[in-house]
Amino acid sequence: MEKLLKELEKRKKINQGQDAQKRIDAQHKKGKMTAWERIDALLDKGSFSEINPFMTSRVTDFGMDKKRVSGDAVITGFGTINGRKVYLFSQDFSLLGGSLGEMHAEKIVRIQDMAIANQCPLIQLNDSGGARIQEGILSLNGYGKIFRRNALGSGLIPQLSLILGPSAGGAVYASGLSDLVFMVRGVSRMYITGPDVIKKVAGEEIGHEELGGADVHAQQSGVAHFAFDTEKECFETVRKLLAYLPQSTLEYPPLTAEIHDFSEDETLNSIVPLDPEEAYDVHEIVERVFDAESFLEIHEEYAMNVVVGLARLYGQPVGVVANQPEFMAGVLDINASDKIARFVRFCDCFNLPIINLIDTPGYLPGSTQEFDGIIRHGAKILYAYSEATVPKIVLIMRKAYGGAYIALCSRDMAYDRVLAYPCADIAVMGADGAVGIIFRKDIASADNPEERREELKRQYMEKFAGPYLSASYGLVDQVIAPSQTRSQLHFALDSVLEKSEIRPDKKHGNIPL
Numbered sequence: 392m393e394k395l396l397k398e399l400e401k402r403k404k405i406n407q408g409q410d411a412q413k414r415i416d417a418q419h420k421k422g423k424m425t426a427w428e429r430i431d432a433l434l435d436k437g438s439f440s441e442i443n444p445f446m447t448s449r450v451t452d453f454g455m456d457k458k459r460v461s462g463d464a465v466i467t468g469f470g471t472i473n474g475r476k477v478y479l480f481s482q483d484f485s486l487l488g489g490s491l492g493e494m495h496a497e498k499i500v501r502i503q504d505m506a507i508a509n510q511c512p513l514i515q516l517n518d519s520g521g522a523r524i525q526e527g528i529l530s531l532n533g534y535g536k537i538f539r540r541n542a543l544g545s546g547l548i549p550q551l552s553l554i555l556g557p558s559a560g561g562a563v564y565a566s567g568l569s570d571l572v573f574m575v576r577g578v579s580r581m582y583i584t585g586p587d588v589i590k591k592v593a594g595e596e597i598g599h600e601e602l603g604g605a606d607v608h609a610q611q612s613g614v615a616h617f618a619f620d621t622e623k624e625c626f627e628t629v630r631k632l633l634a635y636l637p638q639s640t641l642e643y644p645p646l647t648a649e650i651h652d653f654s655e656d657e658t659l660n661s662i663v664p665l666d667p668e669e670a671y672d673v674h675e676i677v678e679r680v681f682d683a684e685s686f687l688e689i690h691e692e693y694a695m696n697v698v699v700g701l702a703r704l705y706g707q708p709v710g711v712v713a714n715q716p717e718f719m720a721g722v723l724d725i726n727a728s729d730k731i732a733r734f735v736r737f738c739d740c741f742n743l744p745i746i747n748l749i750d751t752p753g754y755l756p757g758s759t760q761e762f763d764g765i766i767r768h769g770a771k772i773l774y775a776y777s778e779a780t781v782p783k784i785v786l787i788m789r790k791a792y793g794g795a796y797i798a799l800c801s802r803d804m805a806y807d808r809v810l811a812y813p814c815a816d817i818a819v820m821g822a823d824g825a826v827g828i829i830f831r832k833d834i835a836s837a838d839n840p841e842e843r844r845e846e847l848k849r850q851y852m853e854k855f856a857g858p859y860l861s862a863s864y865g866l867v868d869q870v871i872a873p874s875q876t877r878s879q880l881h882f883a884l885d886s887v888l889e890k891s892e893i894r895p896d897k898k899h900g901n902i903p904l
């Protein structure tokens with residue numbers, strides 16, 4: 392037995408890379424942590440348990456029989472984060488470039504199946520050159536199995552993808568299919584084909600970071616939900632984020648201790664300017680209304696005209712959707728529509744109530760938006776909110792015009808409670824545009840057209856400005872002082888927290904993708 396145990400220890404050592412200082416150094420030289428270091432940094436200390444460490448490739452072509460590595464360049468297993476179980480895989484770029492062959496894929500598939508069967512989050516730590524070229528169709532098949540499980544697990548368990556090196560070719564779609572994508576500047580590269588192939592095929596010269604770095608995906612493509620300067624910050628945020636989520640759709644998000652302080656915050660009375668054209672930063676409201684330092688922004692640098700993220704309200708995890716008047720006046724354009732719709736569906740999957748903070752002039756007009764499909768993309772917001780069965784609370788802070796009012800505030804979209812500030816302005820459109828259309832002839836024939844226009848604008852605003860007309864129709868439930876926002880949102884949420892909505896059975900809806 393002693394001999395056998397020695398053999399076991401030796402094999403374990405090989406898997407853990409203890410005898411491969413050169414590979415570890417190479418990884419560090421690239422500014423990256425090793426696959427094992429990442430697991431240690433992400434999980435609760437000593438909680439990781441590895442699965443299938445001895446699986447290895449059986450392919451012999453192209454000299455692969457001499458390159459076999461135990462574990463096949465990926466570590467799979469489970470452990471805990473803040474005491475709650477998660478399943479994960481961590482690709483080892485220092486072995487075969489972390490490339491995905493048949494057994495590498497089988498190991499990932501097994502961990503996906505376990506995460507789904509046990510209803511626990513799945514965390515994918517990607518650092519890979521993509522499909523292992525030497526294994527041909529077996530590699531491609533492996534990706535097919537993984538993608539299918541990503542799709543089947545979607546909405547059932549949270550799936551997080553951390554891009555911690557190259558994620559090229561097939562590898563990008565396991566991340567593209569997951570709920571949230573995390574990237575690290577200078578470390579992560581994500582593209583379906585790298586710069587070399589692009590140069591050959593399209594003659595275009597572009598660097599790795601410019602093509603698929605963290606900033607590109609966090610700011611331009613919207614593929615990444617988070618971008619960090621270091622891997623450590625990335626792991627810290629993953630740990631923080633999971634604390635807002637249930638383990639699966641079958642559970643409710645975990646509550647933290649309730650805070651029973653319903654005092655008013657007078658500062659809130661002076662944040663939203665009465666002048667509808669004046670900008671302000673909606674973060675100032677979010678930071679004051681939700682539990683201290685609980686707001687975790689998602690997609691912070693993408694479509695900044697809207698702000699979305701997770702927060703706690705008196706200990707209850709919620710999803711927050713807010714217009715950002717400081718950026719493009721908080722208008723809804725194509726990217727903002729995608730950002731909101733995806734976030735709302737994420738919240739609905741994981742039983743997070745949604746709170747909308749509204750101040751928007753509406754959908755963005757213009758030929759570029761029309762040509763690029765604002766109708767199709769804007770419809771996603773309508774679809775996502777209509778489909779969502781979690782509690783939905785709205786606070787109309789100032790402007791709520793036209794389609795954006797319908798999408799984000801209207802009773803008929805099944806918002807459970809609609810609150811408004813006294814300065815709320817709910818209309819088909821702003822006064823300027825409205826009088827220009829309905830009083831065009833009247834203005835044109837006036838002795839002083841400009842004076843007449845201003846007079847008609849005043850009349851229009853007197854009729855529609857303020858929330859009281861809407862409240863008299865029952866379309867606004869409550870008008871509140873801004874200083875009471877925190878407690879009033881809490882009471883509104885509390886009134887519908889246990890609601891359930893039964894929907895007729897169907898295969899699935901057909902969201903306008």
Ligand code: HXC
Nearest residue numbers: 487488490519520521522523524534557559560561562585
């Ligand atoms: C087999 C691979 C590999 C791969 C890297 N390696 N990618 N082996 N299959 N896909 C190996 C290299 O041969 C090398 O082995 C080691 O990993 C490290 O790679 P380097 O090139 O030396 O590292 P680096 O300079 O850091 O460049 C990393 C890289 C580059 C940018 C990822 O390796 C690269 O461009 N790889 C190919 C990426 C790609 O196009 N993948 C798409 C595959 S097709 P040695 O033995 O020399 O150390 C695909 C289709 C699926 O995924 C589509 C599904 C939808």
